[in-house]
Structure formats: C-alpha cells, structure tokens
Amino acid sequence: MFSFDNQIRVRYADTDQMQVVYHAKFIEYFESGRTEAIRHLGITYKEIEEWGLIMPVVKLTIEYARPGLYDDLLTIRTILKELPDSHSIDFHQEIYNEAEKLVCKGTVTLFFVEKATRTKCTMPAPLREKLLPYFN
Amino acid sequence: MFSFDNQIRVRYADTDQMQVVYHAKFIEYFESGRTEAIRHLGITYKEIEEWGLIMPVVKLTIEYARPGLYDDLLTIRTILKELPDSHSIDFHQEIYNEAEKLVCKGTVTLFFVEKATRTKCTMPAPLREKLLPYFN
Amino acid sequence: MFSFDNQIRVRYADTDQMQVVYHAKFIEYFESGRTEAIRHLGITYKEIEEWGLIMPVVKLTIEYARPGLYDDLLTIRTILKELPDSHSIDFHQEIYNEAEKLVCKGTVTLFFVEKATRTKCTMPAPLREKLLPYFN
Amino acid sequence: MFSFDNQIRVRYADTDQMQVVYHAKFIEYFESGRTEAIRHLGITYKEIEEWGLIMPVVKLTIEYARPGLYDDLLTIRTILKELPDSHSIDFHQEIYNEAEKLVCKGTVTLFFVEKATRTKCTMPAPLREKLLPYFN
Numbered sequence: 304m305f306s307f308d309n310q311i312r313v314r315y316a317d318t319d320q321m322q323v324v325y326h327a328k329f330i331e332y333f334e335s336g337r338t339e340a341i342r343h344l345g346i347t348y349k350e351i352e353e354w355g356l357i358m359p360v361v362k363l364t365i366e367y368a369r370p371g372l373y374d375d376l377l378t379i380r381t382i383l384k385e386l387p388d389s390h391s392i393d394f395h396q397e398i399y400n401e402a403e404k405l406v407c408k409g410t411v412t413l414f415f416v417e418k419a420t421r422t423k424c425t426m427p428a429p430l431r432e433k434l435l436p437y438f439n
Numbered sequence: 440m441f442s443f444d445n446q447i448r449v450r451y452a453d454t455d456q457m458q459v460v461y462h463a464k465f466i467e468y469f470e471s472g473r474t475e476a477i478r479h480l481g482i483t484y485k486e487i488e489e490w491g492l493i494m495p496v497v498k499l500t501i502e503y504a505r506p507g508l509y510d511d512l513l514t515i516r517t518i519l520k521e522l523p524d525s526h527s528i529d530f531h532q533e534i535y536n537e538a539e540k541l542v543c544k545g546t547v548t549l550f551f552v553e554k555a556t557r558t559k560c561t562m563p564a565p566l567r568e569k570l571l572p573y574f575n
Numbered sequence: 576m577f578s579f580d581n582q583i584r585v586r587y588a589d590t591d592q593m594q595v596v597y598h599a600k601f602i603e604y605f606e607s608g609r610t611e612a613i614r615h616l617g618i619t620y621k622e623i624e625e626w627g628l629i630m631p632v633v634k635l636t637i638e639y640a641r642p643g644l645y646d647d648l649l650t651i652r653t654i655l656k657e658l659p660d661s662h663s664i665d666f667h668q669e670i671y672n673e674a675e676k677l678v679c680k681g682t683v684t685l686f687f688v689e690k691a692t693r694t695k696c697t698m699p700a701p702l703r704e705k706l707l708p709y710f711n
Numbered sequence: 712m713f714s715f716d717n718q719i720r721v722r723y724a725d726t727d728q729m730q731v732v733y734h735a736k737f738i739e740y741f742e743s744g745r746t747e748a749i750r751h752l753g754i755t756y757k758e759i760e761e762w763g764l765i766m767p768v769v770k771l772t773i774e775y776a777r778p779g780l781y782d783d784l785l786t787i788r789t790i791l792k793e794l795p796d797s798h799s800i801d802f803h804q805e806i807y808n809e810a811e812k813l814v815c816k817g818t819v820t821l822f823f824v825e826k827a828t829r830t831k832c833t834m835p836a837p838l839r840e841k842l843l844p845y846f847n
Contacts, residue, residue, distance in 0.1 A: 315746075318592040319587050319591065319592070323495075323592075326466065349781060360462040363501055364498075365498070367497050451610075451728065451733070455726050458728040485646040509621060510619060595767075598767075599738035599742075602738060603735055631775070635734070636770075636773075638769065639767070
C-alpha cells in the first residue's frame with residue numbers, strides 16, 4: 304500500500320454561502336493530493352504529460368462526513384491500495400480537518416491514455432518502478 | 440418520475456490544459472441542473488433557504504463518458520426517480536453534448552436540514568405538493 | 576459603439592461565506608459577456624482560435640458597487656467604444672442586477688496573438704467586418 | 712512598508728485550454744497572499760470576521776506580464792506601502808514564477824466594514840498595532 308498526506312489551506316474563494324467549503328471544491332483538493340503523492344515518489348504529473356501521456360478522470364465517488372470551514376488546514380490523504388496492472392488506476396482519498404476528523408472521502412479512477420492517439424495504455428515504467436517497493 | 444432539462448454554455452474558465460472541461464466543473468453544472476429543475480416546479484432553492492432549510496450534498500458519484508469541450512452547449516438532465524419520504528433526496532443527473540452524446544452522468548444525494556438546529560428534516564410541504572403529480 | 580447584453584444566473588458555487596458572489600467570479604462573468612457579444616456578431620471565439628489566434632487577457636480593472644447575490648439573474652453589458660487598429664482590444668463591461676442597479680464594472684484588455692508564433696497581430700478581418708457598421 | 716511572500720502550486724484545475732493559468736485565478740492567489748500576510752502578523756482574517764468585521768474587495772487592477780503554467784510554484788508578494796487611516800486598505804500584489812520572473816501584478820482595495828450594520832469602519836486596533844512597527 305502507498306499512502307501520502309499533504310495539506311491545503313481553505314481559501315475564502317472555496318466557501319459558499321452555507322459558510323462551508325463548496326462540495327465540488329474537495330474534488331480539486333483530491334487533485335492536489337494525487338499530484339503531491341506522485342511528486343513525493345520523485346516524478347511529477349507534469350513529466351508524465353511530457354512523456355506523451357494524459358490521465359483523465361473517468362469516475363469518482365465522494366461522501367461528505369462533516370463540513371470543511373474557511374481557513375481550515377486540511378490534510379489530504381491519498382492511498383493506492385493496489386498497484387494497477389491495466390490502463391486504470393484507483394486513488395482512495397480522504398480529507399481530515401485539524402481535529403483529525405474526517406471531512407470527506409472518495410475514490411477517483413483515472414485512465415492512462417496516450418495523448419497523441421487517445422488510446423489507453425498502462426502505467427509508465429518509471430512510475431511503476433517507484434511504486435513497486437510499496438507493494439512487496 | 441420527474442425529469443427536467445436545462446442548458447449550459449461551457450466557458451473558457453471551465454476548461455483545463457487537457458483542452459476539455461475540468462472534471463470537477465460538471466459537479467457545478469449538476470448544481471445548476473437541480474436549481475433549474477426546482478425553479479421549473481415554481482419554487483426556488485433560494486426560497487427553501489428562506490424557509491429555514493439548507494440542503495447539503497452528502498454523497499455524489501459521477502462517471503465520465505466523453506469530454507466536454509469549450510463553447511459546447513451542454514444539456515443537463517435532472518431526474519427524480521422517487522419522491523423521497525425521508526430526510527434524503529437522490530438526484531440522477533446526466534449531461535449531453537450538442538450531438539446528444541452522453542458526456543457524464545451521476546447521482547447526487549442531499550439531505551434536508553433545518554438551518555437553525557442543523558437537524559435533519561423532511562422535504563418541505565410546498566415542494567412535495569409540486570412533485571406529487573409526477574409520481575402518481 | 577457596439578454594445579451587447581447577456582444574462583447569467585448566479586450559482587451557489589459562485590457565492591462565498593460573506594453570502595455574496597466571490598469577487599473574482601465576476602471576471603468569469605465578464606468572459607461570458609465577451610463570448611456572447613462576439614457570438615451575436617455571427618462569429619465565435621472558438622472559431623477565432625481555429626483560425627490560429629488566441630486572445631490572452633493582458634490587463635483588467637474592476638470596481639464593485641454592490642453585492643451580487645445567489646440566484647440573481649445578472650445582466651452583463653459588453654461594450655466596444657472603439658474599433659481597435661492595433662493588436663490590443665478594450666472591452667468595457669458592466670454587470671447589473673434585476674433591479675437594474677450596477678453591481679460592478681470594469682475594463683478588460685486583450686491582445687490578438689498568433690498561436691503558433693506567439694507574436695502579436697491585429698483583429699482578424701472577418702471580425703473587423705462584422706464590427707465596422709457599429710462604428711460609422 | 713510591510714511585505715510578505717507566500718507560495719502556491721498551480722493546480723490542473725487552475726489552467727485553461729490556452730495551457731496557462733486562467734486569468735481570473737490569479738485573483739484567488741492574491742486572496743491567499745493577503746491571508747497569509749495577515750497570518751504572518753499573528754492575526755487571521757478569520758479572527759477579524761469573528762470580531763464582527765468583513766473586508767469586501769471594492770476595486771482591483773491586474774496586469775499580466777507572462778503566463779503562469781501548470782505545476783509552477785508561484786511566489787505571491789503582498790505589500791502594504793502605507794498604513795491606512797481610513798476605512799480603505801490597498802494591497803499591492805505581485806506574482807513571480809520559479810525563474811523569479813514577474814507573472815502579474817496588481818492592486819486590491821478592500822474596505823473595513825462592520826458586519827452587523829454594513830457601515831464602514833477603520834482597521835481593527837490589534838491589526839494596526841501589529842503593522843505599526845513596519846511604518847516607523
């Protein structure tokens with residue numbers, strides 16, 4: 304299993320008039336979690352795109368447990384439970400507030416796709432190598 | 440069953456560098472769909488809040504079928520398959536492009552909550568009355 | 576002078592916890608105003624990009640007169656006071672609420688740029704032709 | 712003079728199909744800059760709201776010098792050139808990329824307003840005390 308935590312400060316822009324974080328904003332926080340998790344491995348998603356791949360989101364689910372509030376320093380936990388063998392990768396993501404209470408959790412499925420041909424492919428070898436030690 | 444369609448023009452702001460609509464943006468389009476569906480019934484979500492209720496999103500799932508593109512005139516279809524009896528309401532939502540191809544679909548679950556006490560409640564009677572004819 | 580009005584419904588996503596439209600959101604509404612103004616002339620900004628041009632925003636000013644509120648049906652007024660001769664175009668934009676009161680106004684300056692070379696150019700001839708009658 | 716720098720990582724969500732940061736996003740980065748500048752002084756904007764004040768943005772100007780790119784680690788510089796005596800405060804803000812090149816700069820004017828009465832007021836004393844040493 305691979306797990307990584309990063310933090311995000313809730314901006315005023317992220318709140319709505321219910322005085323909580325707008326529900327779709329957490330999806331952006333999830334993006335930040337995946338990006339930082341990959342960076343922690345020594346690769347950037349930016350590089351992956353430079354290698355000619357894109358990783359579109361094809362499915363996501365999210366459950367909201369309690370509100371996120373303005374100026375909260377949220378912890379985004381990004382988990383890979385399995386090393387994907389196919390063109391599909393599932394990120395399990397959880398967001399906690401400063402009291403370590405769950406704010407929301409979800410699963411985001413992305414595909415590995417060759418940008419030029421828009422055909423599905425598998426995880427690029429350099430990323431796979433970096434992840435392998437977490438799954439032995 | 441109750442079903443309502445409204446339309447949204449994709450803004451430049453909604454796109455990302457993959458040259459498609461950013462995946463979280465569709466969640467905002469879903470919001471617009473629910474709002475316009477309720478307005479079509481003769482009630483506004485704004486009024487519901489004035490009655491002392493709020494309707495936080497507690498769960499959502501979304502599957503992406505094909506990209507949304509800049510300047511697309513998207514059709515948001517918002518469907519209630521059942522008239523809710525409890526504090527929970529499920530909106531089934533679909534987004535189609537101008538070629539009538541599915542872009543994405545999902546389900547958004549919201550709770551009816553009393554704003555003052557933050558306790559769950561049921562659908563306000565005026566909204567229930569408007570919806571009843573669609574479920575007989 | 577060329578002037579065009581379009582309308583936008585304020586979404587929940589656009590509000591912040593001050594219970595008004597977040598100040599940066601109006602910049603997106605301005606974008607919608609420019610897009611619809613051009614469409615009204617029989618050209619789309621999408622086409623302009625297909626012709627190999629892009630129009631980056633290089634400068635903007637905005638003054639806020641009164642709050643925009645959730646569910647407001649705002650009117651975006653987009654005005655060209657002059658037909659530009661250079662690589663630069665100034666859109667004057669105003670936003671009014673349903674009571675016809677000014678919400679905010681601003682000026683957005685964009686450049687005409689050749690996408691391939693990133694060099695400045697002038698307004699594409701087809702757009703110029705459509706605009707000419709408004710300036711005679 | 713008071714000046715403070717903080718950093719922001721550009722998210723995919725912040726880009727548009729011109730493959731740069733969408734122009735209105737920098738206004739959100741400016742917000743983050745002001746928030747972190749105040750936090751650096753030992754006060755949070757959240758506290759200011761708890762004291763019964765709000766600080767709506769009343770005017771802003773921004774000039775774009777070069778594009779912000781996906782995954783850039785941008786530096787937001789937030790400057791107070793004067794200690795405000797009235798109900799109005801001007802933040803001068805600049806954004807630099809990792810090559811220390813200017814991406815954009817602007818000025819954001821906010822008012823101090825009593826939330827309950829919506830009347831203008833002056834800078835809260837605790838904030839003024841923290842800022843005074845920078846202006847002697």
